[in-house]
Structure formats: structure tokens, C-alpha cells
Amino acid sequence: MSLPTTDDDRQLRTTDTEPDMWELADDRDVSEARRAYPSGWLWLTGTESVRALLDALLDADPTARYGTDDLADAADRSPDEVETAVDPLISLGVLFAEDGTYRVNDHGVVLHAARQLSEAVEATGAPGDESGFEYLARLESVRVMVDAMLSADPDRTLTQEDLHRLTGVSRKAVWLHVEKLVDLGVLEQTGDEYALVPDGPVLRWVQSLDAAVVGATLATSHP
Template sequence: MALHADARDWTLRTAHNRDEMWALADEEGIREARLAYPSGWLFLTRDAATRELVRLAAATGGEWGADELAHELDQSPESFERSLDDLVELAVFREEDGAYRPNSESVVAQTAERLRVTADEYGAEDGFRDIASPESVRLMLDALLSIDSDDELTQDDLHELVGLSRKSEWMHVERLTNLGVLVESGDSYVIDESSPVFGNVRALNAAVLGTALSP
């Protein structure tokens, strides 16, 4: 599959290259390193074009040409051509004779829809967008994917793990507590292991990696 390891200039993060990500973090900062070695979660939420295509595939059927998709998403075809190709490789869309159809059997799309539903149940206005759109939220979730569930995290810890400004993290960490992902513990936070929202973030991360790295 085209997304193996470093397709399209993306190197999906695995246990085999995690040390390379941290080495890059020492040189260029943790934010840049996470984006250069994205988890499955970050790969699927990396830009507006990819996120909107995932939402569309998870929510509806139908068949579109590239120009029709561009109109549906109010973007130029050039802005999401690469994202669409990647999502075809991940089996989120099927392509035949220039027409694109959401794949109803896609584990990635099905998990993205479950994430939207569970986030909506916790009061999100638009579950997938609320979690996937703000960069601070995306990167904090990415960091939490590799944290032990009993670790307590201060906002300074999150700053070191994510690399964004403390103000940006302060503004968005409340969203993760409202969604049931984090629970306050004194001046720190711990992951709520029973959180269905975070459970679906983990499942989505695994679905992308499993699909991308499968033979």
C-alpha cells in the first residue's frame, strides 16, 4: 500500500521510528517532530481538506467526481487532490473511472463516525471538527496516545509534550475535560481510561496505522 512507512513524504510513526521523532524534536521542536512523524490520528486530521473528506465519507454515501467534491467542500480540487489520493489508499474512498465513492466497509470511516457520535454525546457542537480542527487539541490527543493512564500531567507537562504556547494549551485543555478525556486531579490532569471519546481516538489511530501498514 502506498502509505507504507514514508509514502508521499509522510512517515507514519511506529515503534520502529519513535526514537527518530524524539531526535528530531531535540533539533526542531516537538511540534514539528510530531507533524513530521504523525501518528495515524495526526495523519487523518492533518489539514482541513483531509478532515472534511473524512467527515463526508463517514456521514454519507453517493458518488462524486473530483470537481463535484471540490464544490461540496467549497475548495479547489488542487487543495485536496493529495488528501483524496491518500484516503483512497486508506480505503476510505473507492475510485473508479474518475468517480469517488465513500467506502461503507472502511474501518477508518466507521471509527471516525463513532468518534463524532460520542463527542456529540458529550456536548460537542460538531464532534469530529471540535476534536480534530484546533491544532492544540489534535496535538494534545496525539501526546496522550503514548502516555500511561496513571500519569499525572500538569499544563507545563503538556507544553513540553506538544510544543505549543501555554496560552493555547490553557485555552483548549478545558475542551478535553468537557469531552471526558481528561479529569482534573488537583493541579494536574489524568486520562479517563473509561472515556468513550478517547477510546475512539485510540481506535481511529489504530485503524489508520493498521490499514496503512498492512501488506
């Protein structure tokens, strides 16, 4: 399934395409294979301009009309970057285009899931001067580790070496950032191993956001 952009030849990861991802991982780096077959979560958060614009829209006024310059100011990105980010977010039902301006779709499932995820992260007390969404999604190594947790076996414990093999994230980056996932309640540490917390609110809202992106993409692909 193609992603909701006009110039992206990656394939969205589904149960049908996940074997292709692992086949590619046999020949290339696992993290590179994950990016070639991104989950809805990884695709949405992996493009900086899209991520920044979505983050800026979490608190946007649904009754307001925004021009490109308005969105650029809100996202702290250039107008050119905003223009590339707008189309994917329209395809995902986050924005409506109206007479040269844009309006937030306050009932969109992708926007709702992103808001709830941001609030779940913020409820842990982890973020400082950034939203919970940006705090979780800003670092690539964290994004990829979270991505791997979407399909992780909840009955299996993982060492840092397992996380390295599963994600392709460097051993140093795993060591530096795995505690972030523990603090956010995505993983629980027992000795030198980590177990998934499948009912943790942060992971549940990542799963919801991932499903919302996949669902919106299916709707776009099959009118």
C-alpha cells in the same frame, strides 16, 4: 513506514519510529517532531483538505457516485484541493475510484472509526454547528494534545507545564484548550493537575482511528 501519499516524506509513528521522534525533539520543537513522525491520528487530521473531505464523507450515501465537483461542494474546498485529498483516502480504504467517479467504502475501518469518534464527541454535547470530528480536529493545538494522549501514562498526572513539554504546544494554547479535553472526557482535572481517562469513549475512538490508519497503511505498503 511511509505515509499513504506520493509526495510526503514524513514517517508514520510506530513503536519502531517513536524513538526517532524523541531524538528529533531534542534538536527541534516537540510539536515539529510530532508532525515529522505523526501518529495515524495526527497525519489524518493534520492536512486540512484530507480532514475536510473525510468529514464531508461521514454522512455520504454509500450507493452514490461522486465526481470531483460533488466532493468539492460537500467539503467546501476547491476541486484542486479535493484531488490532492482523494488519493490518501483511497489508500486508506475510505473511497473507491470507479470510472472517473468516487464511491464511499461504507465498510472501511478508517471511515467507521471516524464516524464513531464523531458521534462520541457529539454525545458530550460539545459541538455546535459542526460535526464532532471537526470540532475535535480543527485546532492544531488540540490535535497535538490529543496525539500526546495516545501514549500517555494513565497512572501519571500532568500539569499544564507537563502538557507544554510533552506536546510543544505553547503554554497559552495549553491553558486555552486543555479544558476542551476535560469537557470531552479525555482528561480529568484534579486541582491543578490532569489525569488521563483511558476508558473515555472519545479517547478510545481516537485510538481506534489511529490504529485503523496504521493498519490501512500497512496493508497498502505490504500487498
